[in-house]
Amino acid sequence: MDCSLTRELEAALGSLSKAVLSQPLDTGQDSRVDIRPLLIKNRPLFQIERFRGGKAFRQNVEAEELLQIFAAELDGRYRQALIVSGGESAQYSLKRSGAYKRSGRAAVPRPAGEPLSHNREKEYILREGENIPALVDLGVFTPDFRIVKAKYDKYKQINRFVELVDQEYAQAGREKMTILDFGCGKSYLTFVLYYYFAVKKGVDVQIIGYDLKADVVENCNRIAEKYGYDKLRFVCADVSRDALYGEKVDMVVTLHACDTATDYALNYAIEKGAESIFSVPCCQHEINSSIRRGGELDIFLRHGIVKERMSALLTDSIRAAVLEDMGYRVDVIEFTDFEHSPKNLMLRARYTGKKGSAGRKQATALAERYGFEQTLLKLREEKTEESGEN
Numbered sequence: 525m526d527c528s529l530t531r532e533l534e535a536a537l538g539s540l541s542k543a544v545l546s547q548p549l550d551t552g553q554d555s556r557v558d559i560r561p562l563l564i565k566n567r568p569l570f571q572i573e574r575f576r577g578g579k580a581f582r583q584n585v586e587a588e589e590l591l592q593i594f595a596a597e598l599d600g601r602y603r604q605a606l607i608v609s610g611g612e613s614a615q616y617s618l619k620r621s622g623a624y625k626r627s628g629r630a631a632v633p634r635p636a637g638e639p640l641s642h643n644r645e646k647e648y649i650l651r652e653g654e655n656i657p658a659l660v661d662l663g664v665f666t667p668d669f670r671i672v673k674a675k676y677d678k679y680k681q682i683n684r685f686v687e688l689v690d691q692e693y694a695q696a697g698r699e700k701m702t703i704l705d706f707g708c709g710k711s712y713l714t715f716v717l718y719y720y721f722a723v724k725k726g727v728d729v730q731i732i733g734y735d736l737k738a739d740v741v742e743n744c745n746r747i748a749e750k751y752g753y754d755k756l757r758f759v760c761a762d763v764s765r766d767a768l769y770g771e772k773v774d775m776v777v778t779l780h781a782c783d784t785a786t787d788y789a790l791n792y793a794i795e796k797g798a799e800s801i802f803s804v805p806c807c808q809h810e811i812n813s814s815i816r817r818g819g820e821l822d823i824f825l826r827h828g829i830v831k832e833r834m835s836a837l838l839t840d841s842i843r844a845a846v847l848e849d850m851g852y853r854v855d856v857i858e859f860t861d862f863e864h865s866p867k868n869l870m871l872r873a874r875y876t877g878k879k880g881s882a883g884r885k886q887a888t889a890l891a892e893r894y895g896f897e898q899t900l901l902k903l904r905e906e907k908t909e910e911s912g913e914n
């Protein structure tokens with residue numbers, strides 16, 4: 525059946541993922557044109573990206589203007605067209621008459637590894653196909669915003685992380701927010717937090733990511749600059765000893781910050797009175813390498829794997845107890861399915877000001893009896909000695 529491509533696009537706009545025009549009639553034309561929806565400061569727009577001579581030219585327009593441009597400059601000038609909307613992709617080919625014929629329609633394939641039932645149950649906060657160009661630079665999305673297979677677990681983790689932060693943001697009712705990300709690494713999470721809050725929701729958010737690796741930090745700053753993310757920056761620092769951001773901080777986040785870097789992040793959050801903390805610890809060697817026999821818990825120390833897991837759980841229990849002692853309400857939750865990361869415990873903490881916990885005293889007693897070190901506990905004990913604070 526013949527159809528007008530402009531009308532097909534108009535009908536698809538409400539749920540458009542992308543439209544692609546290729547094989548131009550005239551060789552002087554753009555070789556390809558991509559159209560995608562995007563949200564800038566809560567304004568729904570469409571990006572027209574034209575490819576010519578190895579370069580891409582982008583233009584962001586509202587729906588009405590898109591349809592005008594499409595009808596005037598694009599419709600009827602490309603032999604092939606693809607419109608992906610509402611989970612379906614439709615292909616069109618140009619006929620001699622200048623009308624298009626729909627040559628196929630198919631469900632959009634899901635990324636490998638994800639069971640279909642999950643798709644039906646789960647609406648991700650960041651949709652696959654969403655125009656997040658920084659994620660293309662970071663290698664999480666392909667150039668047409670599909671998830672890179674090898675990054676699928678990371679994508680799920682980040683989505684869940686942002687979802688939890690968003691719930692907290694909604695409850696806290698802040699107008700602006702400063703977030704620090706400790707051990708940000710390649711900064712998938714940091715970029716997505718910035719995109720979600722600053723670009724998509726239009727929140728006045730400032731985010732700083734810290735990492736030890738100078739080249740990684742430099743690359744992240746370059747990408748932030750490329751997309752005009754002017755309140756997102758990355759700093760090369762060792763969080764265990766360098767001077768960090770000195771103003772008010774609302775939220776501290778960590779995602780798999782190595783070993784004791786998590787403790788320094790939590791200690792910083794306590795010192796700065798950060799209202800919220802979201803911390804997913806990583807490898808936890810400290811207790812495992814220092815714990816020795818001392819009593820009834822020796823049964824956990826006989827087998828290497830049990831000792832390692834017990835040490836990791838003890839580490840997080842102590843961190844939670846110290847945070848509670850310092851006035852935080854703490855939930856320890858599984859933030860993603862084990863299959864997407866074995867390091868899947870999250871400490872989610874919100875400042876209430878209700879200080880004091882029996883847990884911290886128990887932690888100190890255990891550390892003495894079993895001879896282990898735990899950095900957050902040690903840092904808070906040093907602080908107590910220095911200042912006489914509890």
Ligand SMILES: C[S@@+](CC[C@H](N)C(=O)[O-])C[C@H]1O[C@@H](n2cnc3c(N)ncnc32)[C@H](O)[C@@H]1O
Pocket residue numbers: 706707708709710711712713734735736737761762763764778779780781782785806
């Ligand atoms: C496993 S990566 C996680 C990166 C990122 N958050 C993510 O989830 O993809 C841990 C990062 O923590 C950084 N790191 C470890 N110790 C640190 C320290 N003392 N100060 C700053 N960054 C640190 C490492 O350089 C590394 O990039």
